[in-house]
Amino acid sequence: MLPTALYVSRSGTVWFGDAAIDAAQADGRTHYDSIKDALTHAEDEQELDASLTDEHNPTGTTFTKAHALVLYLAFFTQAALRAYGRNPQVTRSIAIPVFSDQKASWVSGFLRDALGQAHALARRLGDRLLRGVDIRTLMDGLRPPKPQDEAVVSDAVVVPEPVAAVAAHLLNFSPDDQGTPGLIMVVDIGAGTTDIAMFASGVMNDIVTFRHVARSKRSLAAAGKAMDGAVVSHFTASSGTHDTARTQFEAGLLRERGGAAVKEELFRNGWADRMGTRVSERAFLESQSLMEVKGAMADGIRGVLLDVDRSFFARNVVVRFSGGGASLPFLREFVQDQALHSGSRSALVKMGRAAKEPLWRESPRLRSLYQRLDGQFHRMAVSLGGAFIGAEAHEWLRLSDDIHWLGRKRGPIRL
Secondary structure, three states, X not given: OEOOOEEEOOOOEEEEHHHHHXXXXXXXXXXXXXHHHHHHHOOOHHHHHOEOOOOOXXXXXXXXXXXXXXXXXXXXXXXXXXXXXXOOOOOOEEEEOOOOHHHHHHHHHXXXXXXXXXXXXXXXXXXXXXXXXXXXXXXXXXXXXXXXXXXXXXXXXXXXXXXXXXXXXXXXXXXXXXXXXXXXXXXXXXXXXXXEEEEEEEEEOOEEEEEEEOOOOEEEOXXXXXXXXXXXXXXXXXXXXXXXXXXXXXXXXXXXXXXXXXXXXXXXXOEEEEOOEEEEHHHXXXXXXXXXXXXXXXXXXXXXXXXXXXXXXXXXXXXXXXXXXXXXXXXXXXXXXXXXXXOOEEEEEOEXXXXXXXXXXXXXXXXXXXXXXXXXXXXXXXXXXXXXXXXXXXXHHOOOOOEOOOOXXXXXXXX
16 A cells, blocks of 8 residues: 655655655654545646645745645656566556546546656656655656657546446456346445445356446545544543643644554554553444444445435345455444335345455366466555556446446336
8 A cells, every 4th residue: 555645844855655654753744645635625627726735835835736646646656667667668547536527527637647747757756756855856857748658648547446446356256147237336445535336247248247337426525534533533532631631632643644543553453542541442433433434434335225226136235345444344334234215115235245255266277377367466556546457448347338227127216
């Protein structure tokens, strides 16, 4: 995992990723981790021209949200090139949250342009991007890409995050001979958004096909950062402090990557201790602050089930969790059979969790093939600029063809 983080020191040195987090902690300041959020919350491209606040850029050099996006993509590009043996021709794809068609259009255009600049900057600065770089060097390097850089990224595929997740799921997919396509619900839990979509899978002429289920896409603000905030709120409330001491206690937690470090320790050890206050994982999972986040996620999943055609529920809905939050301990609560009602309409939705390993991996005929292929694919996870296996596979996935119902149209449950 590469943290989507950037930090500008008072002396004008810029760090990215883990180095940004470490440098910020050493200086007693906070890093800038709203790189993706800036894109998610912008109504139009012009909003990205807004400058970072003095808190995140104390140098006086003009540094906009758009600059942060391009520079972070340059850092990520260099990391990708190193992972692929520095091959500059590596195929790139970009995963983005679920946006409206209009917003997805301008975001895709912006990111393709940004990726061209980022590739050019990575070619010029190389591994310097993995360490601290002077802000003036970076800004001077933001020039239009040359033809060779544009050629590398000209075919970059921009896909919604649930689509990227379902492409990865195909490694674990075992087709069957049943006539009705199976259903997969992807719940991609990132830092800023939880993105949900459903896909109908089937086999046609011995070829596995996937189609997006109409009206199933959702993007929720309840995600990793919301859970970090819930940790901070619960810890602060448990501290018993008031007024100034309470503010200082909260500020101390926020300096730990906005509460993310505390959350990770809590889930890893089953407890965490800060400034004399000890909180258990169980207490946090039952806290009101986390209940609000879980409630928003549950409502999103339920909303998808209410809005898709009832004919899909002829088969079980298999849920696949992906993203940085895929291993959160409470997710099993979302994978339960649901009785849905709205007015005179109702349906029972049978739900199960996707297998972590492909059922065919132990097949005598395929075991050796799996062992050869398993180590051949590089997968990089990041909350901006990430790639998925089969970036060029849109035609095969048939994801541009929404499927509205199975067999006979029955209409959605929600009236």
